[in-house]
Amino acid sequence: xxxxxxxxxxxxxxxxxxxxxxxxxxxxxxxxxxxxxxxxxxxxxxxxxxxxxxxxxxxxxxxxxxxxxxxxxxxxxxxxxxxxxxxxxxxxxxxxxxxxxxxxxxxxxxxxxxxxxxxxxxxxxxxxxxxxxxx
Amino acid sequence: xxxxxxxxxxxxxxxxxxxxxxxxxxxxxxxxxxxxxxxxxxxxxxxxxxxxxxxxxxxxxxxxxxxxxxxxxxxxxxxxxxxxxxxxxxxxxxxxxxxxxxxxxxxxxxxxxxxxxxxxxxxxxxxxxxxxxxxxxxxxxxxxxxxxxxxxxxxxxxxxxxx
Numbered sequence: 001x002x003x004x005x006x007x008x009x010x011x012x013x014x015x016x017x018x019x020x021x022x023x024x025x026x027x028x029x030x031x032x033x034x035x036x037x038x039x040x041x042x043x044x045x046x047x048x049x050x051x052x053x054x055x056x057x058x059x060x061x062x063x064x065x066x067x068x069x070x071x072x073x074x075x076x077x078x079x080x081x082x083x084x085x086x087x088x089x090x091x092x093x094x095x096x097x098x099x100x101x102x103x104x105x106x107x108x109x110x111x112x113x114x115x116x117x118x119x120x121x122x123x124x125x126x127x128x129x130x131x132x133x134x135x
Numbered sequence: 136x137x138x139x140x141x142x143x144x145x146x147x148x149x150x151x152x153x154x155x156x157x158x159x160x161x162x163x164x165x166x167x168x169x170x171x172x173x174x175x176x177x178x179x180x181x182x183x184x185x186x187x188x189x190x191x192x193x194x195x196x197x198x199x200x201x202x203x204x205x206x207x208x209x210x211x212x213x214x215x216x217x218x219x220x221x222x223x224x225x226x227x228x229x230x231x232x233x234x235x236x237x238x239x240x241x242x243x244x245x246x247x248x249x250x251x252x253x254x255x256x257x258x259x260x261x262x263x264x265x266x267x268x269x270x271x272x273x274x275x276x277x278x279x280x281x282x283x284x285x286x287x288x289x290x291x292x293x294x295x296x297x298x
Contacts, residue, residue: 056155089255106286
């Protein structure tokens with residue numbers, strides 16, 4: 001027995017109810033099934049990117065480059081989420097990637113504002129000189 | 136068509152390597168944009184067309200543009216050689232390599248290439264993601280909108296010249 005839609009769902013999805021009743025509403029045959037790359041290859045790429053990001057994060061001295069290595073690590077994790085989402089047939093993984101992208105955007109905005117404030121006070125972008133809270 | 140994945144993967148790894156090894160931050164930023172676009176291509180090969188386009192528009196098109204703006208605003212220029220000990224590099228790099236090797240071995244054993252795990256049918260269209268986003272995940276969606284608002288306010292306050 002199909003669950004009754006809540007009122008917000010009936011408002012939001014009113015427009016495609018006619019789509020659901022028509023015969024042409026079929027999920028398209030998945031042409032991506034032709035691509036037979038095993039899951040381990042996706043995860044290997046994810047791990048390689050993550051380790052490269054971690055290496056850059058540890059060894060680089062420019063604050064902005066360090067921040068970009070953080071973004072690289074986030075992207076490696078996104079790839080792992082996407083690969084598992086595909087191989088488990090669950091769309092939740094892609095939703096997680098969506099939220100990770102949104103949070104990374106917010107974090108980039110705040111982090112870059114902090115970098116600008118640090119640069120204004122110390123005139124340097126070298127993390128070796130930003131090692132205490134006191135100027 | 137599987138060779139497309141390996142081309143994208145090679146491009147992503149080479150660009151990430153370039154990003155980590157470059158001296159100039161602007162070149163690192165441009166290499167990161169290449170990585171993001173290569174990953175968007177991989178998402179496309181995974182059948183996730185919506186997330187691929189979101190990756191290009193939001194990540195490569197907004198976040199990295201913000202990065203490049205800040206690099207040019209602060210006149211980041213070049214990076215000076217480190218005053219840190221060389222011992223950190225000589226000890227750290229092999230350990231990172233060992234970690235990478237261990238992770239690859241674990242992945243290879245855990246998810247064998249010859250197993251029966253095949254990609255399931257997945258509808259990555261905006262309609263499917265929208266259905267999931269506004270039905271099951273409506274609370275995280277609203278919370279992230281508040282998060283973005285707070286982030287914008289915080290960024291404006293932190294980067295102000297004076298109060």
